[in-house]
Amino acid sequence: MAARLRRARWLVYIYFRCLGQQMKAILAYEADFVILMISAALVQITGFLFIWTIFQRIPDINGWTFWQVVMMYSLVFITEGVGSLFFEGTWRVSRLIYNGNFDQYLLRPVSPIVQVLAGAVGFNGLGNIITGGMLMAISLGNVQVQWTPGRLLMLVILIVSAATIRVAINLGTAASAFWIKTPWSLVPFFVHQLGEFAKYPITIYSLAVQAMVVVAIPFAFVSFFPTAYLFNMEAWSAIGLLTPLVAVYCLFMAVTIFRIGLRRYESTGH
Amino acid sequence: MRGFNKYFAMAKASLEVIFVYRAGFTVNLIGSVFYVVAMFYLWQTIFLGKPGALGVFTWPEMKAYLIVAFILNSTMTWFDEWQMGADIREGRVATDLARPIDFQLKRFAEASGPIPFELASALAIGAVVAFVFGGIALPADPAHLALFIVSAALATLLKFSIIYCVSMTAFWTTGMEGVSNARMAVQNIFSGALIPLVFFPDWLRGLASVLPFQGMISTPALTYLGAMDGPTTAFMIGTQAVWALGLFLFGRLLWRSAVKAVTINGG
């Protein structure tokens, strides 16, 4: 047990070592990194303007008020930002497998999954995290919630779980590259786009769409259920408590799919 | 007219490229459908929950607006700042400069080539979505449809011109991903792609009306719906044309001065 723990800590260290190197390489292009951050912030500001405009006309969407929807939005963007800033490597897997450069991950005495996760840095993520964080803070300030230490702790757990779910979805779908060989992240992108449904309360969707984002690809646990829990939205609030479990489940599934794919890895013929 | 044959050939070649990369193209397209579907559900809830609260549009009109916006957004998807930026940075433009070809027209040909395919796919998908959500409003008057087609063509030219101008930043920065995303964000809000401009509060609508972006979605969509009276329609399409051509020419100017600056400074 102690040995496993030590090993896990060591892996985290290696992960940050690799990531740190990638960051250094990117920071060499200073202007790029500033533009990326600003553009990410702009995307969010326009998204915010969109909901704000809608709520100028109507008081609520199926009982969800403006600031509650903003909370969902901020969770979508923060988790997206965490995915880009810390785990952008999942988006490189398709190309690595396609051209056989994945070989090198298998020649090092470190879990290939850790190497994949640390494989790249997307600085637009920082812009997303900062603006998303600001939106979340404003939202929390505008909704009446009884803040207890327990609820505060739960907020942190929910954010971490939501980010885990998103990253796990990225990783699990990235593993599709072991079966479908294209240089583009086709399946990951496709599934990522499903995340659009996470921006609004899922009660507005038909049953089929709800089933998809709750059960099949649980994007609803990235934004909807955590928000429902935090703001005590009756029927849904309790399900929000399941978010950490869903995160563990997603991570387990992603790693399993990745491992199965790994055994199929064929490299390339030259 | 014969000089245009080569541009036509370029357009055709770039259409064929789409066929080669059709898997990527299809996934791109279907990915954008999720966005449209989410929007449909959102607006459906808003319209059906508060009938009349949104004044200007009926629900079938709103659906038509969303579909038109989706179709207009589906063209020229393979022309963006990344591609232009990469061409400029990696010096591929140098070979173009050496040939008796107009650089801007060549880009335009390449950007337009895939349009037939993009339009066909978007129309098919749009039709399915419209059907699933119970149909959309059709133009009340054939004249609206005719004017819409003119306006949509101008919108496409406008889109090209804007991207072309923005691409020129590649002469000063390598961060084209950020530049492209920023342009897209601004365009999404001010073109009316996210939400019809009439829903904006006055200050935001005022801002949108002095920017070129409204010509990309809002003007053609409102023309389709016949939501503007005759003179207003004429004025809006005129504005669209002025922006489209003006930015097209401005892009030529930018390109010329950028090339000059680079050849003088960088050799």
Add this chain to the structure above:
Amino acid sequence: MSSMPLIEARGLTKKFRQAVKEPGLVGSLKHFFTRQYRDKMAVDHIDLSVEAGESVAYLGPNGAGKSTTIKMLTGILVPTEGSLIVDGLVPYEKRQQNARNIGVVFGQRTTLWWDIPVIESFNLARDMYEIPVKRYKQNLAEFTELLGLAEFMNVPAGKVSLGQRMRADLCMALLHDPKMLYLDEPTIGLDIAVKDSIRKFIRRLVDERGTTVMLTTHDLGDIEDICNRIVIIDSGRIIHDGDLGALKDNYARDRVIHFQLARPPESMAAICAGLPACETTSDDGLRLSVRFDRFQYAAGEIAAAVMPHVEVIDFHIDEPEVEDLIRKVYLGQLSLTAPESTAEATESAVATGA
């Protein structure tokens, strides 16, 4: 433990499923609906044992299955059939543990991180392989010196020349003191000087550190300088496995040097007289070829003997090709101990190696 060979492969097989696709749009469409595949036996039931300390040249024409074999040995690929043990481990099951025992260099790829300075890649390797700091410093200093890495240590791997990258890759593969070194076409595309320094370096590794080496190449020079055993594979099967002595004696002695002349030579006889034991030919008057035994003459001596008689514009030396060698093995022109079956060949090789 020590009685077991370092590498022990029995019936090792890798079958790839290759898509059969007709060309054109119609072909792609058809393929989309009715997928057709053909099995490709890249490696076909090979037996191979390598003892610690051996240096094996693994040869074969393009597409013979060399890289596929190495990818199985390193744990990148999971074999379709057969058993494989490298230093007591099944590579694809204990991939990470196996990675600590081996160093790998693929001529076509790099294991360095593309956009970070070479030295940072080395430092990352130090952390990943958990190399003791002292050992790391010793190795780094030694390899930097021997491979001449100092001049580009702070340049990102993506920006160094091929020869530099190759040397850095070698260093990267060896920092953690692997017992076993796999080299897949390590000298491909390099100029003579770099090739030479790499060969010397590897030979030294074998002699001084006792590192076991397995090498694929198209360059006979690599083999002569580094290896003491050759294994030839063709269409996924091992067709020869034996030591290098016979090869050296029978085949690799001869070199041909070609001169391009400004004018036809005045007297062929005079040139021939200066080069006893060489075969001198001049086909169209402006070209002159001298075949010589490289253990008897150095190329420079030949040139020195020819120069006084003619005006030389240009000259080059034919390096014998591995393909040539393999053809000769097939034709029976080369009297290497022709194996009855691959299994027997392996056993005899083990016997000589032990």
